[in-house]
Amino acid sequence: MSLIVQKFGGSSVADAASVRRVARRIVETKNAGHDVVVVVSAMGDTTDELIDLANEVSSHPPAREMDMLLTSGERISMSLLAIAINDLGAPAQSFTGSQAGMITDGDHGMASLVEVTPFRIQESIDAGNIAIIAGFQGVNRQTKDITTLGRGGSDTTAVALAAALNADVCEIYSDVDGVFTADPRIAPKAHKLDQISSEEMLEMAANGAKILHLRCVEYARRFGVKLHVRSSFTRAEGTWVIPSPDDTTVSMSTKEIPLEQPLIAGIAHDRNQVKITVVGVPDRPGIASRIFRLLADAKVNVDMIVQNVSVADEPTTDLSVTLPETQGELAVNLLRAAEEKIGYAGLEYDDKVGKLSLVGAGMKSNPGVSFTFFDALAANDINIDMISTSEVRISVITSADRLDDAVRAVHTAFNLDSNQDATVYAGTGR
Amino acid sequence: MSLIVQKFGGSSVADAASVRRVARRIVETKNAGHDVVVVVSAMGDTTDELIDLANEVSSHPPAREMDMLLTSGERISMSLLAIAINDLGAPAQSFTGSQAGMITDGDHGMASLVEVTPFRIQESIDAGNIAIIAGFQGVNRQTKDITTLGRGGSDTTAVALAAALNADVCEIYSDVDGVFTADPRIAPKAHKLDQISSEEMLEMAANGAKILHLRCVEYARRFGVKLHVRSSFTRAEGTWVIPSPDDTTVSMSTKEIPLEQPLIAGIAHDRNQVKITVVGVPDRPGIASRIFRLLADAKVNVDMIVQNVSVADEPTTDLSVTLPETQGELAVNLLRAAEEKIGYAGLEYDDKVGKLSLVGAGMKSNPGVSFTFFDALAANDINIDMISTSEVRISVITSADRLDDAVRAVHTAFNLDSNQDATVYAGTGR
Structure with a gap:
């Protein structure tokens, strides 16, 4: 007998009929001989x-009362x-x-978990019950006030309970079949992955894939929780997100990790970034750090950074950054206010950009990946504005109107296309 | 500075506009220099x-989950x-x-308060806040499960908090101006009472007046809480429900009790009773108690009881009882099942009855009250089926179709009619 944590999002329990359908699914799992803990979002x-x-x-509205x-x-x-x-x-x-x-x-509206003590849940399942837990919420130990965990809160609740209860798997249900090699609405030949490493999933989530929240993947990776992302509308297996052996000391009991990962896991994209270029920045030590200090102090999440090489007879440089659209105005205002202090020549703001990320744990040991990637973009006349890389990812900024073409081109170039079109893919709620 | 508990029912907070209106009223009270604790029902x-x-x-649905x-x-x-x-x-x-x-x-759906420990409320008001408390709900200390208090629960929450916090007054707001001498929908000349003793209010509530729940009045009387029943739509004073001096040891600080109560407080009526007559019961000791034991064991709330005098050559009697309509079928089934054991001749069931109750603390010392009461009914050709009395009340059962006439006749006979018609009167929610 194993312990399974199942998380159902708001779209899975949108009305009484859906609630009954989900209830049948949960009871099937229980009747198959498992202990079941369920985390549910609001309808x-x-x-x-x-x-x-x-x-x-x-x-x-005050944040404490909004949480209530x-x-x-x-x-x-x-x-x-x-x-x-x-x-x-x-x-x-x-x-x-x-x-x-x-x-x-006590950070109302975006509280962080400090401890998970599910004594009553353990008692309830030990007594033979299915335990249903409200996602997205907690309590501040000091003030005893009710808090909410913010975006991705219900997924995080599920993973945190799975870790604290030492569950065998945490199943994340939504209206999507699993994690795809790319968004099927853009790349119709995208296919569902049977599994993905948590490191790759982390990069996918951090770079625009909406199927799982970054926070939930981070938590799962840190505590060695196996995730199974699947659809509440079918009985088919979804995608397993497997913590890498070196990420965790928790032993894997129900799913073996294959010795060799596939080269490429998939392609994430993000339309919600803007690019700001600070033009004519004096090319002196300390100036760039002054700009980033300014943005960091205001909690602006700078993503990619590119600084042009300055030429000898022109002792200034251009500095480009990308950041979330929601923080674009804030960043521009901060930079304008600091114009004299930094001493730049101008600001350029571009909200018509898209970011494409190729993710795969195998890419770092394969020199052909970069070539195939850039060649695919060049062959399709897609201009690259910025580039950044990590151990398991290459990201580029393109113009927004070429992003979809770029996703399809790269998907095809890495032989990710399946023989049949994918079912349509949608983001999950909180 | 005094501490005021204010309770607002669901109709007072039915939508966002109503919530804002009630909020303004609460802030006015706070700005007048009072500490304010608010109890609110669901919208x-x-x-x-x-x-x-x-x-x-x-x-x-399981009761624990319904309460949640x-x-x-x-x-x-x-x-x-x-x-x-x-x-x-x-x-x-x-x-x-x-x-x-x-x-x-732990009696889910109809839990009883066992203790009220509003430490956090006291802290909150001491810190200068207005404290808003959910009516109708509590927590089972043993299991830590959430409970609801059942009908009248929000009023009871307000009175219990007023008692525990030693509040100066508990204001019960609704869409009605106060307690009336009779239901103005039936007796248009009914007028609002400025005050009523808690003993009289208890009889009014127990006998059909819907403005306050019996349970809330009992609690207020027991703990000496002064109630002020008033409208959330006007600034006018409503009706004060004053604990009698001998009911309580709590001192009265903001409202003096007059030395002489008016003779009659008002008229309550109840359309939700049925009359069951057990015909031809053997007139022997123990038979009546057997019937009442039967009903009591099934928690049937028998209200009025009348037994005919048996004549010498006919050693049987007829026994009539009234009870809530909702328990009528249960009572009949119990009596039918025990027909042999009791040995009666027949059962009569009448759901076309009404009950009228005249309530007044001054009536017991005034022999003219009974005469005026019965004379008014007789003068209007209203037949009386059953009679019962208490120290502060006379109740009669009439046919349902004459109940309204009876209310008006008695209202007029006791000079309760005002010169102008009352505004329409409605029951309060939970």
Whole structure:
């Protein structure tokens, strides 16, 4: 008998019929002889509706009260799911994040887990129950106030419980079949991966793949939790996200890691970045660090950085960075305010950029990868603005209107195309 | 400076606009120099909608999970109200029943308070906040499971907090101006009472007046909490419900009790009773007790009882009882099953009855009350089926179709009619 943690997102429990369908699925797992712990998000659009309601009474709702308000969403879905499961004859109990021992700091709206103490969950499953836990929420140990974990919070709840309960697997259910080699809406010949290493998944998530939140993958990697990303609409296997042996000391019990990874895992893309170029920066030591200090102090997440080589007779350089669209205005304002202090000649702002990332743990030992990659882009007349690399990834910035072509070109060049078109792929909720 | 507990029902916070209106009212009280603790019910029809949702997934939802589900209703209204109050510049914090120290037994769906320990509420108001508490809910100390208090639960939460915090008054807000001498929908000349003793209010509530739940009045009387029943739509004073001096040792600080109560407080009526007559019961000791034991064991709430005098040559009697409509079928089935054991001749069932109760603390020392009462009914050709009395009440059973006439006739006979018609009167929610 194994312990399985299953996480269902808001779209899987959007209405009473969906709740009953998910309940049947959970009971099947239980009847197959497993202990089952379920993490559930708020139903469908509930969270957005609650936010709208708050905005109707205030333009600046306090974060503590917003957390109290939003956590009612999971309270509804979890109790309803427990009711539906009981109706199928299997005992189930629902628990809030606080009852499940999800202890956080006091950063309302984006709290971090500081400890996970699921004593009541362990008791409940030991007593033969299916335990249903509200995703996305916890409690501040100092103030006893209710907190929410922010984006990706429900996935993180599931992984954190799986780690604390030493579960055999954490299944992340959504309306997607698994992790694909690229977004099938852009690359119709993308295919589902049977497995991916957590290191590769980390790069995919960090560079635009929406199927799993970066935070959840980081947590799973750190605590050696095996993830199984799968669809709640089919019985088919999805994608296993396997912690690398050197990432963790937790032993793998149900899924063997193959000796050789495939060369390339997949292609991630991101349309939500902007490029800012600071033109004519004095090419002196300390100037670049002054710019990055400015942005770091305001918590701007700078992603890629490129500095042009300055030529001898022109003692200035151009510095380009990419960052999330949502922080673009903030960054520009900060740079404008510091114009005199930095002494640059001008600012260029480009929100028509796209980022493409090729991810694969095998690429670092294969010199042909870079050639194939850049050759595919060149053969399709796709101009490259910026380049950055890591051990398992190459990323480029292109113009936004060529991003889709770039994804397809690279997908084909690395022989990732399958023989049949993929089903359509969508992002998951919180 | 005094401490005021204010309770707002679901109709007072039915939408965002109502929440803002109630928030302004609360802030006015705070700005007048008082400490304010607010108890709030779920918004409008939220509770009914949640029940519908549960019924869509199960025909027999477990009580523990129903309590978890339903308590999300107050979680939404309380946090939204706190957000709206903060928007007006006054600090406010919301608290669940559990956080507010509403400790109950484990009787899900109809839990009883076993202790009230509002430490966090006291801290919050000491820190200058307005504290908003979810009505209707608590926590089972043994299992740590969330419970609900059942009907009248929010009123009871307010009174219990007022008692535990030693509040100066507990204000119960609804869409009604106060307690009326009779239901103005039936007696248009009914007028609002400025005050009523808790003993009289107890009889009014127990005999059909819906403005306050019996349980809340009992709690207020027991702990000497002064209630002020008023409308959230006007600034006018409502009705003060004053504990009698001998009911309590708590000192009265803001409202003096007059030396002489008015003779009659008002008229309550109840359409939700049925009359069962057991015909031809052997007139022997022990037979009646056998019938009542039968009903008591099944928790049937027998209200009025009348036994006919038996005549010498006919050693049988007829026994009539009234009880809540909802228990009528149960009682008939119990009596039928025990037909041989009791040995009666027949059963009569009448669901076309009404009950009228005249309530007044001054009536017991005034022999003219009974005469005026029965004379008014007789003068209007209203037949009386059953009579029962207490120290402060006379009740009669009439046919249902004459109940309204009876209310008006008695109202007029005791000079309760005001010169102008009352505004329409409605029951309060949970």
